[in-house]
Amino acid sequence: MTNWDKILADFAHKCGDGGPDMTNPRHLALLRESLIKFGWNENAANGIVGNLREGKKKTGVWQNNSNRNSDPPTFSAKRVRDDKINSNLPSEAAGWAWVAGKFSPGEEKMVSKVGKKGKARVEREAREQERNEELQKMKDACAVHGEESKECEKAKKEFEKAEKAWKKAKEKEEGVGVKKERKPGDPVDVTASPHDQVKQAKENLDKAKESLDSKEAKMKDACEADENSKSCREAITEYNKAFQAHDDAEYQHGQLVKIEKVLGMKMINL
Numbered sequence: 001m002t003n004w005d006k007i008l009a010d011f012a013h014k015c016g017d018g019g020p021d022m023t024n025p026r027h028l029a030l031l032r033e034s035l036i037k038f039g040w041n042e043n044a045a046n047g048i049v050g051n052l053r054e055g056k057k058k059t060g061v062w063q064n065n066s067n068r069n070s071d072p073p074t075f076s077a078k079r080v081r082d083d084k085i086n087s088n089l090p091s092e093a094a095g096w097a098w099v100a101g102k103f104s105p106g107e108e109k110m111v112s113k114v115g116k117k118g119k120a121r122v123e124r125e126a127r128e129q130e131r132n133e134e135l136q137k138m139k140d141a142c143a144v145h146g147e148e149s150k151e152c153e154k155a156k157k158e159f160e161k162a163e164k165a166w167k168k169a170k171e172k173e174e175g176v177g178v179k180k181e182r183k184p185g186d187p188v189d190v191t192a193s194p195h196d197q198v199k200q201a202k203e204n205l206d207k208a209k210e211s212l213d214s215k216e217a218k219m220k221d222a223c224e225a226d227e228n229s230k231s232c233r234e235a236i237t238e239y240n241k242a243f244q245a246h247d248d249a250e251y252q253h254g255q256l257v258k259i260e261k262v263l264g265m266k267m268i269n270l
Contacts (some may be wrong), residue, residue, distance in 0.1 A: 005093045010034040061095030084130060120173040127166040136163040188252065194260040201253040208242070208249040215242040 012020060014138040021027050028049050035045040061077040076087040077095035087096045110143040134155070141155035184203040192200065228233060 007034045007038050008092055008096060010037060031177040033148050048228040061089075063092075120169070123166040124157070124166070124169040124173045127162070127169040131159070131162040131166040134159040188256070194256070198256045198260050201249070201256045203251045205246070212239075212242040212246045 003202055011031050013035065014030040015021070020031070028195050032045045032049045035048070036042060059216070063073055065073050074087070075089045075095045076085055077089055078085045086095075138152070138155040138159040141151035147149040184207040186200075188197050188200045188204070188205075213234070217237050218235065219232070219239040222229065222235040223232040252268055
């Protein structure tokens with residue numbers, strides 16, 4: 001069984017014979033328990049339960065009435081992040097995966113073939129399609145009911161939400177594979193050469209020293225005025241943090257210098 005199968009079975013068992021009811025606060029609490037039990041962290045579990053609790057429209061997972069007696073049946077589910085409904089899911093487990101924001105089965109199959117960059121492209125294309133659909137709905141609503149109508153205003157808001165999601169996905173796709181320029185203070189790149197790692201660690205050490213000197217000066221100014229003041233205590237706390245950061249940077253630089261020397265000696269002996 002997948003985690004979703006286990007979560008669903010555990011959740012349904014706790015809800016009793018009547019089955020899950022997403023409008024029942026107690027059932028939502030039971031869903032949270034099942035999510036955490038099978039590996040979800042508390043923030044993620046709280047997020048999905050919170051969205052389900054606040055949703056006013058139909059939400060969660062439900063079996064399609066048109067094929068209730070078919071074998072196998074299909075299910076519908078509403079995705080929490082954008083309220084998009086998928087009406088052709090093969091199982092309840094797939095439905096709950098959709099609710100949580102997973103890709104549809106078709107999207108997942110494509111993602112498995114195209115990797116991280118392809119995943120971003122699939123996401124962008126899906127959001128772009130939704131944006132175009134909402135754009136057409138907005139045009140239709142405003143043409144039929146008028147620009148000042150409630151229907152038009154509602155459609156405009158839905159389009160704005162879809163466009164925002166599309167732009168976010170587009171930015172994410174454009175950022176995949178683009179290596180950001182490293183700045184002093186950033187973590188040392190473990191894929192860099194030993195020489196470059198030492199160089200990066202030295203830049204971090206210099207930045208930590210600069211920060212330490214600045215915090216020390218502020219601490220002296222604050223405490224010379226009144227060593228019992230709140231500003232003095234806060235300055236001492238900031239200085240201690242900077243001192244620890246400098247100590248860590250100094251240690252890392254020293255270790256990387258030793259490693260570079262050992263590797264250099266090995267190359268000479270070869």
